[in-house]
Amino acid sequence: MEYTKPLLRLIEYFQKLPSIGPKTAQRLALYILKMEKPEVESFANAMVEAKTTIKYCSNCYNISSNDPCEICTNTSRSRETICVVAEAKDLFAIEKTNEYSGQYHVLQGLISPMDGIGPDDIKIKELLKRVHENEIKEVILALNPSVEGEATALYLSKLLKPFGIKVSRISYGIPIGSELEYTDELTLIRAIETRQEV
Amino acid sequence: MEYTKPLLRLIEYFQKLPSIGPKTAQRLALYILKMEKPEVESFANAMVEAKTTIKYCSNCYNISSNDPCEICTNTSRSRETICVVAEAKDLFAIEKTNEYSGQYHVLQGLISPMDGIGPDDIKIKELLKRVHENEIKEVILALNPSVEGEATALYLSKLLKPFGIKVSRISYGIPIGSELEYTDELTLIRAIETRQEV
Numbered sequence: 001m002e003y004t005k006p007l008l009r010l011i012e013y014f015q016k017l018p019s020i021g022p023k024t025a026q027r028l029a030l031y032i033l034k035m036e037k038p039e040v041e042s043f044a045n046a047m048v049e050a051k052t053t054i055k056y057c058s059n060c061y062n063i064s065s066n067d068p069c070e071i072c073t074n075t076s077r078s079r080e081t082i083c084v085v086a087e088a089k090d091l092f093a094i095e096k097t098n099e100y101s102g103q104y105h106v107l108q109g110l111i112s113p114m115d116g117i118g119p120d121d122i123k124i125k126e127l128l129k130r131v132h133e134n135e136i137k138e139v140i141l142a143l144n145p146s147v148e149g150e151a152t153a154l155y156l157s158k159l160l161k162p163f164g165i166k167v168s169r170i171s172y173g174i175p176i177g178s179e180l181e182y183t184d185e186l187t188l189i190r191a192i193e194t195r196q197e198v
Numbered sequence: 199m200e201y202t203k204p205l206l207r208l209i210e211y212f213q214k215l216p217s218i219g220p221k222t223a224q225r226l227a228l229y230i231l232k233m234e235k236p237e238v239e240s241f242a243n244a245m246v247e248a249k250t251t252i253k254y255c256s257n258c259y260n261i262s263s264n265d266p267c268e269i270c271t272n273t274s275r276s277r278e279t280i281c282v283v284a285e286a287k288d289l290f291a292i293e294k295t296n297e298y299s300g301q302y303h304v305l306q307g308l309i310s311p312m313d314g315i316g317p318d319d320i321k322i323k324e325l326l327k328r329v330h331e332n333e334i335k336e337v338i339l340a341l342n343p344s345v346e347g348e349a350t351a352l353y354l355s356k357l358l359k360p361f362g363i364k365v366s367r368i369s370y371g372i373p374i375g376s377e378l379e380y381t382d383e384l385t386l387i388r389a390i391e392t393r394q395e396v
Contacts, residue, residue, distance in 0.1 A: 003290065004263040010248040013241040017226050028215050030287055032245055033252055033261065040249040043211040044242035047230055050208040051238040054231055063231065065202040089228055092201065 007033070059130070061106040061123045063088045071104060078102040080137040084127060084156065086110045086149065090142060102140075105130065110148035111155060119155060127156070131163055138166040145172045145190070205231070257328070259304040259321045261286045269302060276300045278335040282325065282354065284308045284347070288340060300338075303328065308346035309353060317353060325354070329361055336364040343370045343388070 003011065007029055014025035032040055056062065057069035064070065071077065081102035085091050091104050109122040131139065139160055143149035153169060160167045173191035174183050183191070201209065205227055212223035230238055254260065255267035262268065269275065279300030283289050289302050307320040329337065337358055341347035351367060358365045371389035372381050381389070 004252060004261065006244070006248040006251050006263070007261065010244045013244050018229050019222060019225065024217060026287060026290075027217065029248065030261075030285070031216050032249060035249070037249055041246055044245045046204070046208045046211050047242045047245075048239055050204040050227065051230060051233070051235055053204050054202060063202065063205065063228075065204070087228070089224060092224075 056106075056108075060104050061108055061126065062091055062104060076101070079134065081140060082127070082130065082136055082138075083140045083142050085142050086144060086152070090144075094142060107152070110143065110146075111152045112148045122152075124156065124159070128159060131160065131165065136163075136165055138168060141167065141169045143169075254304075254306075258302050259306055259324065260289055260302060261304075274299070277332065279338060280325070280328065280334055280336075281338045281340050283340050284342060284350070288342075292340060305350070308341065308344075309350045310346045320350075322354065322357070326357060329358065329363065334361075334363055336366060339365065339367045341367075 010029040010032060011022075011025045014020050014028045015022060017025075020028070032043075035043075053065060054063055055065070055067055057064045057067055057072055059068045059072045062069045062071060066073075078101055082105050083091075083094065083100060083102060084105045084107060085094070086107050086109060088106055091106055094100055094104075105123065105127045107122045107124065107127070109117055111117060111119055111122065127139075130136070139156075141153045141156060143153050157167050171194055172187070173194065174180065174187060180188070208227040208230060209220075209223045212218055212226045213220060215223075218226070230241075233241075251263060252261055253263070253265055255262045255265055255270055257266045257270045260267045260269060264271075276299055280303050281289075281292065281298060281300060282303045282305060283292070284305050284307060286304055289304055292298055292302075303321065303325045305320040305322065305325070307315055309315060309317055309320065325337075328334070337354075339351045339354060341351050355365050369392055370385065371392065372378065372385060378386070
């Protein structure tokens, strides 16, 4: 016996989402069947509404209902630094710390030749234009410490050098609260390499 | 800075799904924003369509587009055994083995006083009615080896006793391919208790 077509179709859609495997997709789809009909309808509406109404800021490429976004139009924020992140979720993670009050630039991806994503597929040109047209003093690269993050950071730092501005990267090292003993080798190597004088 | 309302709403919906925490919900919602609009719309439609068109079989309470379902109407299956499962997904797991060709009964839950689910909230009355009205020789209880599964199995076996039919439970023990050494104590205890003569 097979699942009926409408259920199979729903399972397939859930499976397209990141980090959702076949078993989880099945569980989620079966859960939808158990929900009340009005609830399912408003979930479906929320999906379409989010997709339809949410835009990207044409300046920093952050997710926003307005263009330019709240951050770009906030006059109390410094206009001299741009923090470069891969995705909007990274921006939100940094915003939660309440420690940074400059501008952002969301690349909307990272250079990844394996996935066919080259420099022209992410918002690099747009970053260079902003740096060129505004009085920027520092660009902070806040990219994941992955192969793609490293490659993109290297590429960006080369492109930004000619502007004669400060280009920095956030530090990678041992997370606060964890123990040396349990830190993986690569992190430990990086933490030693980037040691700072005290 | 906060997420915009339509995005927050979508994140909240994803978070209602089982096994989806706040971080995953955020990732899924952001992924929806990156999908093509027609794709999002047909995902949303698939959700509503599955909910609207899929029914439960009025005999065994399995998920089905037809009532009674394929299994209940399949004349090549034995009518003498009923395999009792908690959820449709358990039925599908058993069907995949191609080893069982009797009837099923989907309880649509397990007795769980902690969650306010009593015997009347799941399809127990309906099971007893089926056993009463048909010539059933055996009821196989295929419920999860959890507190709720055990409680439900105990409750059902007491109710089924007066019918004078065979009531069995699937075996719990060491999974094939795993090692005694790494088996948790409860499983090991159960495996010893239910040992079979060879």
